[in-house]
Every structure is written in structure tokens, then in C-alpha cells.
Amino acid sequence: MADSAARPITGAQVTIEADMSHAGMSPRFAEAKEMDLGRYEAHVEFQMAGDWVILLHVTLPDGKKLERQFDVRGVRPN
């Protein structure tokens, strides 16, 4: 994560939520760990094949909250 001046954001709390596109499917949650300056990693298990939507719930060090969403399409079964 970086701010508008491309400076890495450290000390943020990042929760990852993975949802399927169908109602009734349980979302998967994971807390991301800061592995390097501004670099966060988390492990999320997709329990079903198909299209997933990832929601990032971010709390910045100053308490400000952010949400970002992106798609992970076409997850295939193992």
C-alpha cells in the first residue's frame, strides 16, 4: 500500500474478505500481515470454484478506514 505520493503505508490493519457472487455463501476472512514496508500478505482459501470478489478493509494508522474491492474470476477446482 502506498499513499498518493507513493510512500509506503506502514502499520495499517488490513482485513481481507472473500465473497462469492451468490447469496448464502459464507465469506472468508483473513488478517494480512505486514511483510515489508507497505507490503501486506494474507492467505485466503477459496472453498469453491467460480468467481470471487475480494474486499479489503483497511484501517490506516491515523484511524481512517478504507475499503477496496476487486474481482478474482474463474477460480478453478484443485
Add this chain to the structure above:
Amino acid sequence: MRVPGLGHLFRWRYARPVLQAPLLVLSLVMILHGLFGPSLAPKNLATTLSWLHFRGLLVLVLLCAGNFFCLACPFMLVRQWARRIFQPRFNWPRALRNKWLSVGLFVLILFTYELFDLWSSPWWTAWLIVGYFLSVLVVDGFFKHASFCKFVCPIGQFNFVASTLSPFEVKVREQDVCTRCHTKDCIRGRREPVSDLVTIRGCELALFQPSKVGNMDCTFCLDCVHACPHDNIGILSRLPASELMVDPLRSGVGYFSRRKDIAALAIVFTLGALLNAFGMVSPVYAVERWLGQMLHVSHEAPVLGVIFAFFLIVEPVLLLGVAAYLTRAWVGDANAGTRALLPLAVRYAYGLVPLGFGMWLAHYCFHFLTGLYTLIPVTQNAIASLGRPLLGEPRWTLTGLPANVVQVIEIGFLLLGFAGSLVVTYGLAENDSPDRPLRAFLPWAAVCLVLWCASMWLMFQPMEMRATLMSG
């Protein structure tokens, strides 16, 4: 009707609006949340309530009781209000007094469900509900009686077919009382003695109670119950599916064996159940990619069209055609032996209904039970989004029953449907070919077995839900 509490409620003239009002409020909430709430389906009340809870509860109530959803239908409440202002003037066109239009709309709903991924779109789901309200107002605004329910409504047709397997039916208690009755209020409506104005409506779906058989076309509206001056109509228990095994003249319906349109509805109901489930398992994507390459198209609509044509035209023509041919060849008697193939297929098509209902139950109850508690966090979230988390923060970890438990229930429904279809087809074979019922039964038992195996195969396929079928 003799159950304390419930009986009083159903006898009460305003029972229907009282049951409809909460569903109307719920519909409005779903529309608003669908249009203005979260765009993610698992977080929206429109998609959660429509595609999980409504469908699941609908099939369970049909299985355990009867067509009580039509009784509490919110669309009809709005229609009633509209009719106070705008009285319809026309009769429904004679050429459309059958199920062909509603069969087409039923297929169209299944098609759009797949094409536009309605299950993943709160916005489209909300517009579907709005569209339903508008359709009711337009159709019943122009045409008299319950034209929308009887000839148009796809949900209603689903309920009519499924309720042939329900354990309860609206019917007369004692035929003798009807024989002595001269006013026939159950169909004509109860009237003021002097002005002859109708004060309590009779059946709007043209079902004359003394000769009504089964649940086909009955919305459980209870108009006949309230209109009968002899308190001779009730919601009575009966043997589920028994009405599929007999072929009497049914009031407002005619003979099942002569109604190709209702037989087509039964076939679409049954094979549509398999098709709807097929759209959510992994193999469908391989089939779509293969078809896309074969047809040199990249758009989903033509590929879906081919799949629908196969499931709803080619498959029934082949299966029912071969079964009818074998029945005719093996029985060889004066009844079935000399009959053309189409009437035979029409006659036995009703035997497939339990199988279809078993598949709808398995499919809808899977989503309903595995996502049973998701309504709680979705509601919490909806209320919290208004600025005040009155129900607390959303508990997204609440989901439902484990999938392995639900799978056992699914197998139970499929077995129940299979057994039901075997019983009904044997009953039809006994009535049709009393000398050689087994020979008449075997081809249809084979059809039931093929469809049951297909259902079981589908159920054990890994689920895969995508909004873009053709990609990847």
C-alpha cells in the same frame, strides 16, 4: 379449517390481505435494498431473500402443506387496490386461455436467470420484482378475473404443478350439500339480495368447487371458502400426487390427458429443474466452451439457447417419444396399443412431476439450508447502513447447515421424487392398460431412472458459480 387459531384465521374474510401485507412490505424492502443497497449479492436483502429464503421456503411449504404462497401473494394485494380505481373491462383472449404463454414465460425466466446471472445481481433482482408488480397491474388492469394468475404468472404455474404433490387441497367437505345448493356462491360470488351486487367474490380462476379436482390452478385464495353459505369448503388433507394418477373432468381445467399445454408445463417443470441445477456445476463451463467453439460464437446467449433447446425440446422428445413408442409396441391392447404417440406422452408426462419436484427441493433447499442464517448479518448490515446498528454489527460468520448434512437431505428429496414418479407412472399404467400394466409401466420407469441418475450425478458435481460463463 377446524384447527384452532389457524381455522379462525382462514375463515376470516380478511385473512388474505393480512397475510399479504407483510410480504408486500418485504417486497418493497427488497426492491429498495436491491436498487440502493450493496452491489454484492451475499450482502443484499433482494438477492438473499429472493434466491435463498423465498425459494427454499416456497418448495418446503408446497411439500408440507400446499400453495400458501399464492394465498399470501403480495402482487395480488396491489392488484386489489388498483382495481378499486381501475376496473378491468376485457375478457382474457380466447386464444390465450391455456398455459402456452406461461410455459414460454417460465422458460424465459429460467433463461434470463442464467444469461443475466440474476442470482448475483441485486439490481436486476429488484427490477425483476418491480417488473412483476407492473405486469400484474397491466394484465389484471385490462383483463377481468384472475387472468394473470391463471394464464401468465410463471411463479404461479410452478406452484400449481408442485402443489399437485401437496398434502392439502381446497375442496368441498360433503358433495350432498353442494347438490342441494342452488346459489353456487363458490363460483358466482355471494350477492346482496336486492341489488345483486357481489359482496364476497367467487372463484376468479373458474374452478367450480363441486367438480374441482386437485390443486391445479388453485391459488388457495379462499374466496370460495368465504363465499360458501354452507361452510362446506375447507382446506382438507389428501394423498399427495393422487390427482396425477387419475384423469377425471376437472372444473376449469378439463382432462389432463387432453391438455398438451399442461403436459408441456409438467415437462418444463421437471427438466427445467435439472437445467437450473446444471447451470451451477463445473461441467456446464466445459460444455459452454465447447459449444462456443463449435458455433464460432463468443456471446453466451446463443450457447445458452442451444443448451436450453437440448434440455427442454430434444431431451423430452427423445425420452418421451421412445417411451411412448415402447409402451405402444409392448402393450398392444385396445387402449394404449392403438393410440398415437403424442397422447401417450401427454398422459405419462404428469408422472415426471414428482422427480422434478424432488430436484427443485434438493437444489433450493441446498441454498436455503447452507445459507439459512445469512439473513441475520445481511439484515444487521442493512440496518447498520442506515446509520444506527440497532441489531449490532453484522456477524458474517453466520451461514447455515454444513454442506455434508444438507447433501443427505438432498439425496432424501431425490429418492422421494423418484419413488413418487414410479408410483404415479405405475398408477397411470394401471388405469391406461389394466391388462398389462407392467409392460406399460416399464418404459416410463426407465425414463424416471435416467432422469433420477442425471439428478444424482448433478448433485455430486462440484459447484461453480460464475458471472461470466464463457470466460476462462
